[in-house]
Amino acid sequence: xxxETLAIxxxxxxxxxxxxxxxxIHLATTFKHGPAGERIAGYEYxxxxxxxxxxxxxxxxxxxxxxAALTFASGMAAIGALxxxxxxxxxxxxxxxxxxxxxxxAAEFLPERGIVVATVDMADLEAVRKACADGIxxxxxxxxSNPRMKVCDIAALATIAxxxxxxxxxxxxxxxxxxxxxxxxxxxxxxxxxxxxxxxHSDVLGGALAFARNDALFERVAHxxxxxxxxxxxxxxxxxxxxxxxxxxRMALHCANARRVAEFLAGRDxxxxxxxxxxxxxxxxxxxxxxxxxFGGMLSIEVRxxxxxxxxxxxxxKIFTNATSLGGCESLIEHRASVEGDKPVSPQNLLRVSVxxxxxxDLIADLEQALQG
Numbered sequence: 616x617x618x619e620t621l622a623i624x625x626x627x628x629x630x631x632x633x634x635x636x637x638x639x640i641h642l643a644t645t646f647k648h649g650p651a652g653e654r655i656a657g658y659e660y661x662x663x664x665x666x667x668x669x670x671x672x673x674x675x676x677x678x679x680x681x682x683a684a685l686t687f688a689s690g691m692a693a694i695g696a697l698x699x700x701x702x703x704x705x706x707x708x709x710x711x712x713x714x715x716x717x718x719x720x721a722a723e724f725l726p727e728r729g730i731v732v733a734t735v736d737m738a739d740l741e742a743v744r745k746a747c748a749d750g751i752x753x754x755x756x757x758x759x760s761n762p763r764m765k766v767c768d769i770a771a772l773a774t775i776a777x778x779x780x781x782x783x784x785x786x787x788x789x790x791x792x793x794x795x796x797x798x799x800x801x802x803x804x805x806x807x808x809x810x811x812x813x814x815x816h817s818d819v820l821g822g823a824l825a826f827a828r829n830d831a832l833f834e835r836v837a838h839x840x841x842x843x844x845x846x847x848x849x850x851x852x853x854x855x856x857x858x859x860x861x862x863x864x865r866m867a868l869h870c871a872n873a874r875r876v877a878e879f880l881a882g883r884d885x886x887x888x889x890x891x892x893x894x895x896x897x898x899x900x901x902x903x904x905x906x907x908x909x910f911g912g913m914l915s916i917e918v919r920x921x922x923x924x925x926x927x928x929x930x931x932x933k934i935f936t937n938a939t940s941l942g943g944c945e946s947l948i949e950h951r952a953s954v955e956g957d958k959p960v961s962p963q964n965l966l967r968v969s970v971x972x973x974x975x976x977d978l979i980a981d982l983e984q985a986l987q988g
Contacts, residue, residue, distance in 0.1 A: 618792070626674035638853065638856055640850060641665055645661070646660070662846055667856070671853075676826075679797075684823055684825040686846075687847055688820065689810065690788065694806060695720060697806070698730075701752055706752050708733045710736070711735060712736075737754075737765070738767045738768075738899060743772060747779035750781070751779040753782050754782070757786040758899075759789045762890075762915045762951045763890050764892060765899060766892050766902050768906070770800040788811050791862060798827045803828075804832065807822060809855050809858075810940065810942070811941050812912075815861065816858065819851050821851050866911075870893075872971070873910070874891075881894060885920075887916075890916070892907070892910045912970045914967075915968060916965070917966075925950060928986060929985075931984065932981055933981055935978070935981060946971035946973060948967070948968050951965055
């Protein structure tokens with residue numbers, strides 16, 4: 616079954632009790648059981664699982680080509696549950712360009728458990744091999760990366776991680792399973808902030824992990840989720856499952872619009888650099904073309920003139936909204952360094968752009984007037 620069909624039908628079977636075509640929402644926090652705790656219908660308490668989240672997990676696993684999936688209250692909850700399931704003293708490698716929450720988790724919380732973190736340019740395979748030379752428990756990839764849109768070779772990283780005795784986990788949020796399927800390239804698990812493209816409407820928070828195998832790693836993370844309780848609510852699961860149905864169609868328009876926006880910006884003297892893997896000038900273009908079906912709806916730009924020029928441009932935009940997050944119907948722009956806390960790592964002239972579903976001509980006209988001042 617092709618992915619476009621899976622997106623609509625995985626987890627979307629008609630309700631057996633009523634015949635309803637739209638999946639129902641089960642909001643119950645507790646479920647009837649027998650006098651000795653016998654689970655009459657397979658459920659006991661919402662924190663341990665519920666029918667609506669089970670439907671979403673089925674969909675996420677199917678879309679990523681995985682054996683199993685788990686859903687969480689946020690993307691960071693998913694990241695934390697997996698990394699905190701590693702043994703004390705584990706060694707991991709994370710990207711030098713990555714989501715701020717992962718960087719903070721690795722700097723402030725993982726060391727409390729003796730977990731050793733190496734920060735590596737994942738596009739530099741020799742640097743990754745060096746980081747794994749003394750053994751590794753986990754390599755974390757993010758491709759395209761946030762916010763510089765670096766691209767790394769998932770299959771090559773999986774080989775390096777496995778040869779060093781570890782696993783590869785890939786943050787697939789920017790690409791979505793419509794464009795990229797890391798498990799098919801050798802990754803052991805995939806993480807999504809489902810808040811973004813899965814939800815698709817900037818109205819539902821969530822995270823997910825898809826696993827290549829229903830193995831010990833899956834069991835450890837599932838147990839931590841059950842006990843720690845970072846569960847996605849049934850209503851959030853229902854909204855996200857609804858988003859799955861339109862995901863392939865939305866991604867096609869996100870990609871088409873982003874390509875036009877990137878090509879326009881690449882021709883402007885006011886822009887120092889456009890970071891978009893769909894451009895032939897991008898250092899990771901060849902790898903992206905090999906492992907992605909299309910190049911995504913995300914890009915970042917580095918504005919000539921530094922921080923003040925970048926902020927001035929962002930402030931003049933009328934259709935693009937200055938806001939965090941990404942993957943919604945509306946186009947967003949954000950000065951990343953301003954929202955990265957007291958230790959920003961993004962260039963001061965960098966603006967991250969989430970290209971939405973508006974008409975591309977309107978988006979380009981808005982950017983043009985903002986650049987002209």
